[in-house]
Amino acid sequence: MVFAVLLALFFFRAAPLELDGVRTSNAPDQFDTPRAVERLGRVLDGTPHPVDSAALDETRARLLQEIRALGYAPELRAHSVCQAMSGVAARCAFVQNIFFTAGPKDGPALVLAAHYDSVEASPGFGDDGIGLAVWLEVAHHLKREPPSRPVAFLLTDGEETGLLGAQAFVDNQDDYPFTVGRIINLEARGVTGPAMMFETGRPNAALVSDWAKSGARPFSNSMMTAVYELLPNSTDLTVFLNAGFNGVNIAISDGVEFYHTNRDDLAELDRASVQHMGDQALGATRAFLASDWSADASAGDLVYSDIGSRLFVSLPQVFGLVLLGLCFGASAMLLVRPTRSGGWRKLDVRALLLPPSLIVASGIAALALQQAISLFRPDTAFWMAHPQAFNMAIFTLTLLLSALALLRIAPGSSRETLYASGWFWFLIVGMGLSFAVPGFSMIFLIPGLVFVMAGAAAWLLPRFQLIAYSIASLFLALIFFPLIHLLDVTMGLGMAAMFGVIAALVLAPMLAVIGGIGSGKLKVALPLGLVSLVASVLTMIAPAYSIERPLALNFTAHYDIDEGQAAVFAGARAGALPDAIRTQLSVDAHPSPPGAQPGLASKAIAFNPPSPATATVLSDTTADDGKRTIRLQFSAPDARQVRVRIPATDMPLSISFGGAEYPFRINSSEQRIETYVIDIIGRGANGATVEVTLAPKPASSAGKMGWLVQGYWTRLPPDAQKLADARPETAVKIQTGDVSVTTTKLEF
Ligand SMILES: [Zn+2]
Numbered sequence: 001m002v003f004a005v006l007l008a009l010f011f012f013r014a015a016p017l018e019l020d021g022v023r024t025s026n027a028p029d030q031f032d033t034p035r036a037v038e039r040l041g042r043v044l045d046g047t048p049h050p051v052d053s054a055a056l057d058e059t060r061a062r063l064l065q066e067i068r069a070l071g072y073a074p075e076l077r078a079h080s081v082c083q084a085m086s087g088v089a090a091r092c093a094f095v096q097n098i099f100f101t102a103g104p105k106d107g108p109a110l111v112l113a114a115h116y117d118s119v120e121a122s123p124g125f126g127d128d129g130i131g132l133a134v135w136l137e138v139a140h141h142l143k144r145e146p147p148s149r150p151v152a153f154l155l156t157d158g159e160e161t162g163l164l165g166a167q168a169f170v171d172n173q174d175d176y177p178f179t180v181g182r183i184i185n186l187e188a189r190g191v192t193g194p195a196m197m198f199e200t201g202r203p204n205a206a207l208v209s210d211w212a213k214s215g216a217r218p219f220s221n222s223m224m225t226a227v228y229e230l231l232p233n234s235t236d237l238t239v240f241l242n243a244g245f246n247g248v249n250i251a252i253s254d255g256v257e258f259y260h261t262n263r264d265d266l267a268e269l270d271r272a273s274v275q276h277m278g279d280q281a282l283g284a285t286r287a288f289l290a291s292d293w294s295a296d297a298s299a300g301d302l303v304y305s306d307i308g309s310r311l312f313v314s315l316p317q318v319f320g321l322v323l324l325g326l327c328f329g330a331s332a333m334l335l336v337r338p339t340r341s342g343g344w345r346k347l348d349v350r351a352l353l354l355p356p357s358l359i360v361a362s363g364i365a366a367l368a369l370q371q372a373i374s375l376f377r378p379d380t381a382f383w384m385a386h387p388q389a390f391n392m393a394i395f396t397l398t399l400l401l402s403a404l405a406l407l408r409i410a411p412g413s414s415r416e417t418l419y420a421s422g423w424f425w426f427l428i429v430g431m432g433l434s435f436a437v438p439g440f441s442m443i444f445l446i447p448g449l450v451f452v453m454a455g456a457a458a459w460l461l462p463r464f465q466l467i468a469y470s471i472a473s474l475f476l477a478l479i480f481f482p483l484i485h486l487l488d489v490t491m492g493l494g495m496a497a498m499f500g501v502i503a504a505l506v507l508a509p510m511l512a513v514i515g516g517i518g519s520g521k522l523k524v525a526l527p528l529g530l531v532s533l534v535a536s537v538l539t540m541i542a543p544a545y546s547i548e549r550p551l552a553l554n555f556t557a558h559y560d561i562d563e564g565q566a567a568v569f570a571g572a573r574a575g576a577l578p579d580a581i582r583t584q585l586s587v588d589a590h591p592s593p594p595g596a597q598p599g600l601a602s603k604a605i606a607f608n609p610p611s612p613a614t615a616t617v618l619s620d621t622t623a624d625d626g627k628r629t630i631r632l633q634f635s636a637p638d639a640r641q642v643r644v645r646i647p648a649t650d651m652p653l654s655i656s657f658g659g660a661e662y663p664f665r666i667n668s669s670e671q672r673i674e675t676y677v678i679d680i681i682g683r684g685a686n687g688a689t690v691e692v693t694l695a696p697k698p699a700s701s702a703g704k705m706g707w708l709v710q711g712y713w714t715r716l717p718p719d720a721q722k723l724a725d726a727r728p729e730t731a732v733k734i735q736t737g738d739v740s741v742t743t744t745k746l747e748f
Pocket of ligand 1: 128159
């Protein structure tokens with residue numbers, strides 16, 4: 001019975017995250033989603049509009065027209081800029097940021113930011129059309145209610161090519177007639193789901209409390225924010241925070257299978273997500289405008305979380321840690337709690353050992369399940385199309401192990417002891433994580449406090465023990481089951497073991513509701529074993545990709561100009577390729593293009609390259625300090641991009657582009673760099689010049705240098721296009737989409 005309830009709760013784990021629908025009638029001061037989406041439909045026409053392209057020129061013109069129609073006077077600022085990604089790849093382009101202002105002119109502004117470029121493969125309605133749609137509608141409202149402090153809408157260019165517009169803004173602030181007070185950035189990593197506030201600057205207290213006043217359903221917790229900080233992902237806000245500004249980042253992140261693909265179109269953009277982001281952004285804008293910003297830099301840090309996306313709680317970080325410690329103390333005390341006759345009870349070692357054994361076993365079992373299924377599935381992400389099946393398989397397997405653990409490890413343990421021990425381990429893990437990353441504390445503290453209260457109630461009123469334990473368990477499920485869903489949505493199920501471990505960590509305290517089963521009753525495990533088996537079999541036979549959850553598959557026609565060879569490559573693992581395509585290709589028939597993963601499936605095509613990208617050495621000088629500077633000019637008619645690959649042995653120190661210099665990271669023994677990469681992206685690549693400065697070299701090792709110059713075109717030749725046309729509806733183009741690439745060696 002309890003297991004059935006848990007199964008049902010887990011099956012519907014995403015329910016608290018379900019959005020309210022689109023409001024059909026709005027008061028004049030409310031965010032109007034149909035109007036916002038209609039406006040977006042006039043700005044974006046369904047064609048990809050990447051940085052420095054003709055399509056972006058047209059998009060920009062339509063965007064400016066909409067802004068003027070709202071009664072604003074938009075301005076442009078153009079920059080040639082690079083971003084040195086991790087110090088090994090410089091990405092450069094010509095960008096044009098758009099801004100317009102509202103309210104008074106003096107004082108720091110509330111900056112409302114989103115980017116208006118897309119990747120080459122995507123029409124960009126979610127990423128970041130949703131941000132444009134929301135800010136334009138907010139701009140409409142700020143005409144009705146003129147703000148009391150300066151507001152600047154900043155629509156950046158070149159976000160997708162290395163956060164270039166944001167970088168240009170930060171580097172050239174004097175060119176803009178406003179200064180930054182606070183920033184709200186809007187983003188998308190998918191096309192649906194709630195808008196969550198997933199990133200803040202530090203200290204966060206003032207911003208988080210003001211954001212929470214938005215009036216929209218809250219959706220954020222400090223654990224997500226902390227995890228995001230640890231990941232290498234970045235958006236424009238990363239650049240702004242690095243520049244010392246403070247702000248919040250709000251994004252939708254479900255439907256990631258359409259992110260940066262040709263399916264990020266108007267039809268897929270979830271209107272309920274627009275509504276949620278719109279309500280939140282408009283509410284947060286008003287709350288930010290109404291609040292006092294003087295304590296932004298001194299307000300300290302909060303830990304926080306929503307509860308079922310209905311309530312929002314926050315605490316100063318230190319309090320969070322202290323309270324979590326107290327909850328842990330209570331669980332330790334409950335393990336050897338005082339008896340009514342006086343003295344302390346003997347520790348039930350079996351009950352104490354149950355949770356850690358279950359956690360370890362569940363992690364191993366989930367990993368083993370994944371490995372076992374992988375033996376029969378050629379696809380890397382076999383769960384892609386039907387993640388619910390694999391999710392349920394892992395969860396039911398953990399449930400089965402829980403039942404077995406109760407039967408085998410602690411058949412005679414009392415409810416109280418199982419309760420205490422489950423929470424003891426849950427809180428130990430929570431404390432460990434929270435001391436490493438304080439943002440974690442809140443999601444452990446909320447159920448922890450309920451645990452203490454329910455434990456006290458059960459101790460004082462033994463009659464209500466089962467009810468008290470059930471309430472604590474439900475609370476734990478309410479906080480953690482949606483989190484498991486979020487982890488699946490944002491990270492995928494690739495780390496199956498992690499999902500087993502989390503499920504076990506959360507299930508262990510709930511076992512108290514079941515209590516000691518007694519070792520004879522093995523039959524409890526039977527139905528669980530059966531459900532687990534069914535879920536595993538479903539996972540095994542479910543197709544890996546579907547129209548709704550497609551395979552990301554690009555084609556690259558590569559021309560080795562010096563060798564006179566050409567081949568087309570499929571950019572997905574051979575095993576994952578649709579039959580119609582796989583049968584035309586063979587693995588390792590041609591070496592993968594430079595920089596691509598090895599072992600791609602390919603076939604020869606006619607050697608009929610576009611007029612290839614080349615570089616001319618305009619000058620080559622060595623300074624007194626031995627540093628050598630090479631000035632290059634590129635020729636790449638009609639190309640989307642030029643790339644230079646420099647062997648690390650040539651020790652590049654920096655590149656100059658557009659009048660600024662960008663340093664490279666120096667090669668170190670810890671992290672071996674093999675190749676440095678320079679990208680010039682957009683129409684400006686043809687004819688662009690860069691200067692590369694190299695570290696001094698001993699004369700003995702001075703020989704001829706061989707760099708690779710590559711050109712990229714967003715199209716395929718006819719014989720490669722025929723292969724790409726076989727791409728089924730269950731596959732999508734992603735990021736740069738299909739490209740033709742030329743590679744030549746530049747020797748000097
Ligand atoms: Zn984006």
